[in-house]
Amino acid sequence: MNGPSATxxxxxxxxxxxxxxxxxxxxxxxxxxxxxxxxxxxxxxQKSYSMSVPGPSLMSTINGYGWNQVPGGLATxxxxxxxxxxxxxxxxx
Amino acid sequence: xxxxxxxxxxxxxxxxxxxxxENLKEDxxxxxxxxxxIAAKYYYDxxxxxxxxxxxxxxxxxxxxxxxxxxxxxxxxxxxATKSPETRMYLCSNCGGDFGPQLKQAGFDGLIIEGKAAxxxxxxxxxxxxxxxxxxxxxxxxxxxxxxxxxxxxxxxKAGAMSIGPAGERxxxxxxxxxDDRAFGRGGPGAVMxxxxxxxxxxxxxxxxxxxxxxKVAAIRKAxxxxxxxxxxxHTKFGTPQYVEPLNTLGCMPTRNFQTAYFExxxxxxxxxxVAHYVKKNYACYRCTVACGKMCEVTEGPYKxxxxxxxxxxxxxxxxxxxxxxxxxxxxxxxxxxxxxxxxMSAGNAVALTMELFEKxxxxxxxxxxxxxxxxNPDALLGIIELIAARQGIGDLLAEGMYGVKKxxxxxxxxxxxxxxMPFAAYDPRGFTGNGLTNGTSNRGACHNVGGWTIRAELxxxxxxxxxxxxxxxxxxxxxxxxxxxxxxGMCTVVRGxxxxxxxxxxxxxxxxxxxxxxxxxMEIAQRIYCLERVILNREGIRRRDDLxxxxxxxxxxPSGPTKGRILTDAMYDVMLKDYYGxxxxxxxxxxxxxxxxxxxxxxxLA
Numbered sequence: 124m125n126g127p128s129a130t131x132x133x134x135x136x137x138x139x140x141x142x143x144x145x146x147x148x149x150x151x152x153x154x155x156x157x158x159x160x161x162x163x164x165x166x167x168x169q170k171s172y173s174m175s176v177p178g179p180s181l182m183s184t185i186n187g188y189g190w191n192q193v194p195g196g197l198a199t200x201x202x203x204x205x206x207x208x209x210x211x212x213x214x215x216x
Numbered sequence: 217x218x219x220x221x222x223x224x225x226x227x228x229x230x231x232x233x234x235x236x237x238e239n240l241k242e243d244x245x246x247x248x249x250x251x252x253x254i255a256a257k258y259y260y261d262x263x264x265x266x267x268x269x270x271x272x273x274x275x276x277x278x279x280x281x282x283x284x285x286x287x288x289x290x291x292x293x294x295x296x297a298t299k300s301p302e303t304r305m306y307l308c309s310n311c312g313g314d315f316g317p318q319l320k321q322a323g324f325d326g327l328i329i330e331g332k333a334a335x336x337x338x339x340x341x342x343x344x345x346x347x348x349x350x351x352x353x354x355x356x357x358x359x360x361x362x363x364x365x366x367x368x369x370x371x372x373x374k375a376g377a378m379s380i381g382p383a384g385e386r387x388x389x390x391x392x393x394x395x396d397d398r399a400f401g402r403g404g405p406g407a408v409m410x411x412x413x414x415x416x417x418x419x420x421x422x423x424x425x426x427x428x429x430x431x432k433v434a435a436i437r438k439a440x441x442x443x444x445x446x447x448x449x450x451h452t453k454f455g456t457p458q459y460v461e462p463l464n465t466l467g468c469m470p471t472r473n474f475q476t477a478y479f480e481x482x483x484x485x486x487x488x489x490x491v492a493h494y495v496k497k498n499y500a501c502y503r504c505t506v507a508c509g510k511m512c513e514v515t516e517g518p519y520k521x522x523x524x525x526x527x528x529x530x531x532x533x534x535x536x537x538x539x540x541x542x543x544x545x546x547x548x549x550x551x552x553x554x555x556x557x558x559x560x561m562s563a564g565n566a567v568a569l570t571m572e573l574f575e576k577x578x579x580x581x582x583x584x585x586x587x588x589x590x591x592x593n594p595d596a597l598l599g600i601i602e603l604i605a606a607r608q609g610i611g612d613l614l615a616e617g618m619y620g621v622k623k624x625x626x627x628x629x630x631x632x633x634x635x636x637x638m639p640f641a642a643y644d645p646r647g648f649t650g651n652g653l654t655n656g657t658s659n660r661g662a663c664h665n666v667g668g669w670t671i672r673a674e675l676x677x678x679x680x681x682x683x684x685x686x687x688x689x690x691x692x693x694x695x696x697x698x699x700x701x702x703x704x705x706g707m708c709t710v711v712r713g714x715x716x717x718x719x720x721x722x723x724x725x726x727x728x729x730x731x732x733x734x735x736x737x738x739m740e741i742a743q744r745i746y747c748l749e750r751v752i753l754n755r756e757g758i759r760r761r762d763d764l765x766x767x768x769x770x771x772x773x774x775p776s777g778p779t780k781g782r783i784l785t786d787a788m789y790d791v792m793l794k795d796y797y798g799x800x801x802x803x804x805x806x807x808x809x810x811x812x813x814x815x816x817x818x819x820x821x822l823a
Contacts, residue, residue, distance in 0.1 A: 138465055139458045139487055140450040180447075182676050187466060187778050191678030210462035211450045215669035215709070 130154045131203045135164065138210035141181060144172050155201060161190060162197040164207060176209060184208045217242055219428040220282035220729040221250070226324045228339065228346060230412050231272060231331030235346050240325050246732065247817060250281035250325065251704035252308050253745040255297035258328065259306060260748065260822060265756045269299040270387055270411040272332035278319070279326040281706025282730050285317030285425050288437050288715070289444065290504035290708035292316060292398075301389040301404035301411075302562065302617040303637035303661045305756045306749060309405060310665070310703050312501040313396030315376030321421025333413035336385075340370050341419040351415035356382050358555035359394035359406075366418040375420040381557020383605040384410035389617040390562035390604070394554065397525065398501065401559045402638065403660060404617065428731030436725050440714035441505050451508040451710060452498065454487040456528035461486040463532075467779030468647035468671070470537040470640065472591045473568035474633050474768050477644035478777025481541035485531055489543050499525050501708065508710055514544040519594075524550035532642025533564025538571060539591030549597050556605035565639035566614040567600045569621070572631050585609040630767045636661035636758065645765070646774050646782045648674045650688040653792045656763045657692065659749040665709075668695030685788055689795035694719045697742035704745060744816040747800070751808050751818060760797075760806040765789055 136150045151171075155163050168174045176190070177183050177197075183190045185199065185207050193199045217223030217240065227236045240254070248254050255277040267273045280294040294316030300307035319327060322343050336351040354365055362379035370377075376396060384391035384406035391406030392399045400406075409415075427433050450458055463469050464482040471479045483489065490512060499509025514522040524530075524547050534540060534549045553560045573579045574589035581587065585608060587599040603611025613621055619637030622629050633640040638661025645652035650670040658667025670691050674682045680691065698719045702712050705726065716723025719739070726734040734741075750758075764770075765784065773783040797804065801812030813819050 136465065139461045140454050142488070143450075143453075177676075182462070182672070184466070184675065188682065189675040189678070191676060192681055208462070208465055210465070211454075211458055213459055213462060213672045213675075215664055215671075 129157055131157055131159060131201045131205070133164065133201050133205040133207060135168070136206065136208045138208055140211040141209045144174055159201050160195070160197060161185065161199045161201065164201070165197060174209070180212065182210050182212055218245060218282070218730040218732050219426045220286065221245060222320055222323050222325045222425075224324050225326035225328060226341070226346065227328040227330065229331040230329065230333040230337065230414060233348055244821070247741060247744060247821070248748075249701060249704040249734065249741050249745075251279050251284075251293070251295040251706055252297070252310070252700060253704040253741065253748070254326065255279040255295050255308065256306075256745060256748050256752065257821070259297040260752050263299055267299055269301045269304060270407060272412070274299045274408055274411070275328060275330040276405065276408055277326065277328050280316045280320050281704050282726065284706030285320040285502075286427065286729055287433060287503065288707065288725065289440050290501055290506065290711045291706055292502040292504065293703070293706050293708055294319070295703055296400055296405055298405055298408050300637075300660070301387070301391075301407040302619065303403060304619055305636065305661075305758060306752045307403035307405065307660050308666060308703070308749070309400040309402055309660075311393070311395045311398050311400045312708060313376060313378075313398040314374070314502050315378055315395050315419060316706065317502050318376035318419045318421050320425055321423050322419050323421060323423055327417075329412065329414065331412065336413050336415050338366060338416040338418070339414070341417070343421055343423065354415055355385065357415070358382065359384075359557045360397070360555050362416050363394060363396070366416045370418045370420070372418070372420045375418050377416060377418040379416035380406040380409045380414075381555060381605070383557040383615075385415075386605070386607050386615070387411060388558060388605060388607065388615040389620065390559045390566070390615070391557050392559045394557065397499070399559070402561065402663065404559070406557050427729055429728045432724065432728040436715070436723070436728060440711070443714045444506055444711055447713065448506045448508070448710065451506050454491060455508045455510040457487040457490050457510065457526065457531050459528045460531055463643065464536070465778065466647055466675070467774070467777045467782070468644050470532060470633075470642055470644050472539045473537060473572040473631065474640070474644055475572070476776045477647055477774050477779050479536035482536070484541040485535045485543050485546060490526065494543060494547060496523070504708065504711070506710055512547045514547050517544055519544040519548040522548035522551050524554055526550050529642050530560040530564070533561050534567070534597060537564050537568045537642065538597050540594055540597055541592065542594050545594030545597060548594075549601055552598060552601045556601070558601070558605055561641060562617070562639050563601055563604060565618070565633060566604060567597055569628075569631055570600050570610055570614065571596065573628065578628070579610060583610040633766050633768060634662055635765065636762050638662045643671065644774070644779070645769055646784050647779045648682050649685055649784055649788065649792065650674050650680070650692050652765055652769060652784045652789055653688055653692045653796060654695070656765055656789065656793065657696070657796055659746065659753060665699060666696070666703075668692045668699060670695050683782065685791045688792050689799055693796060693799050696746055697739055700745045701738045701742040704741070744818065747808055747812060747816045748818060748822075750800070750802065751813065751822070754807050758806070760793070760804070763793060763806055
């Protein structure tokens with residue numbers, strides 16, 4: 124059994140129309156080995172829901188910042204409690 | 217005249233009942249495109265800074281674009297320019313519905329309304345024939361009932377029609393014009409119609425719109441329809457309310473009069489709630505294959521029977537901004553605004569202000585005619601909307617718009633969210649600094665559309681930090697410019713991407729319609745239009761002091777939610793504003809320089 128320091132648990136929230144891709148599921152909690160990066164989340168999303176993240180057809184944030192905005196990009200290391208959100212392209216209302 | 221245009225504008229004087237037809241100038245079309253650009257030029261020429269917005273000298277310039285009514289997708293849009301009763305300055309506004317296409321099929325690119333009718337009047341236009349009619353029996357009719365009355369009296373159900381409700385008749389300064397159940401929503405143009413005793417206009421045309429290359433237009437349309445089926449699938453199912461949950465999660469949702477930017481009951485008012493319980497059918501504008509309008513109906517509870525086409529801005533401002541977590545009440549509030557004839561966005565801001573003043577003890581039940589105006593009370597939401605439309609109690613002051621409220625009660629300024637008298641849309645700029653500059657420098661006062669909508673880029677492009685200042689001036693400017701040309705072509709912004717109408721325009725649709733190489737010049741034309749509008753605003757006295765943001769944004773940190781602790785201070789804003797003025801070629805006080813006027817050919821155009 125892994126100790127607390129062996130894994131990090133992140134929450135992935137599926138907002139608004141993105142839930143069309145997850146069968147209505149609102150969120151997942153994902154435990155990953157310590158040192159995992161956003162790339163691990165992207166791989167998991169591809170495998171689990173066939174979603175390409177980051178991608179041109181949706182928006183993705185980590186702790187309120189776009190995946191493209193964080194300096195490390197997909198190499199950004201995950202920390203316990205990080206919150207990832209996926210939502211449709213916003214375009215003004 | 218280029219193809220795609222009729223080459224004619226109809227001018228109607230309500231005072232004298234005189235009508236005249238004038239030619240659209242091809243040389244002006246080539247540099248201002250149509251729609252918003254041409255309407256602004258008319259405004260510059262004919263509406264001096266001393267004109268009373270509710271007096272007979274104000275005019276309404278309705279202007280289509282080259283794509284309006286053409287057989288593409290959602291070519292429904294047309295524009296108006298008038299002096300705004302709400303902001304007391306230049307107003308441009310953009311609207312869908314059937315009216316614009318029918319106006320062009322009737323043979324006119326534009327319609328100018330001037331003067332003031334002696335009695336309440338409606339107008340009909342069938343191809344080239346305009347007639348005046350007595351609207352006195354319709355006094356007090358809702359805007360929706362008036363549309364029905366117009367169609368019945370005219371005898372053509374498939375005509376384009378516009379109307380005002382009782383609020384417009386009472387000169388409520390946030391009155392909108394209902395156009396085939398779409399809206400010239402912002403800035404109070406319904407009160408301009410009301411001031412002219414004009415209850416409605418209906419138009420039916422039977423002509424064709426000439427195209428330079430009809431086969432190419434058909435091919436472009438076919439490809440766009442395929443693209444939109446995928447790219448706008450979410451719009452088709454969820455409409456614009458799909459943005460409610462993401463913007464709340466981003467800490468950008470105005471809540472309880474922008475006192476915070478995160479609404480704890482968002483799940484009760486988001487798009488899933490709407491689709492699951494309220495959407496009866498989709499609504500599509502003229503020739504639109506996306507159909508993003510969601511016709512909602514309440515089927516049970518105290519608001520049973522309420523119905524409205526509810527959009528994101530309405531949900532945000534009648535919902536969270538008023539602390540309302542009952543979607544049925546939002547639909548009912550939306551319907552009330554539509555029928556009484558007031559803009560849902562300004563109404564939401566006005567109700568939220570009232571609720572804050574009430575909770576702080578600055579007004580009492582005596583002001584609210586007995587309404588318990590606390591945040592979250594649906595009956596208060598509906599009651600205050602009715603007070604505004606009827607000009608009763610606190611509603612009489614709110615009906616003067618935020619400009620009027622601040623003038624009468626300057627001590628309330630710190631609770632008011634507006635720029636230049638235009639209340640905010642449903643975004644809190646403390647969550648996205650670029651959105652602050654959007655609100656500050658929009659040419660019609662705080663507006664997320666005319667001001668350049670930047671939130672996706674601020675979050676997604678990788679070039680920006682949503683809370684930082686670097687690059688935001690250029691980002692906002694480019695978004696404003698692209699919107700300025702889209703507002704001038706006659707096509708809905710929802711479908712623009714499928715036709716190459718970006719900040720680096722591509723495609724050949726304008727060439728296929730008009731036969732003129734517009735596309736490479738679109739961003740140049742757009743900058744000319746934006747600059748022309750600022751010249752108008754300068755003439756009306758607008759300076760840097762008018763581009764500043766409200767105190768709540770610049771002096772109060774957000775107290776809760778994902779953006780807790782965020783603020784956009786005056787000093788931060790000033791960095792962006794200086795950059796922006798530099799990029800625009802305006803001086804330090806926000807005045808267009810002579811050099812910039814020359815750069816965009818305005819010295820010759822406005823001579």
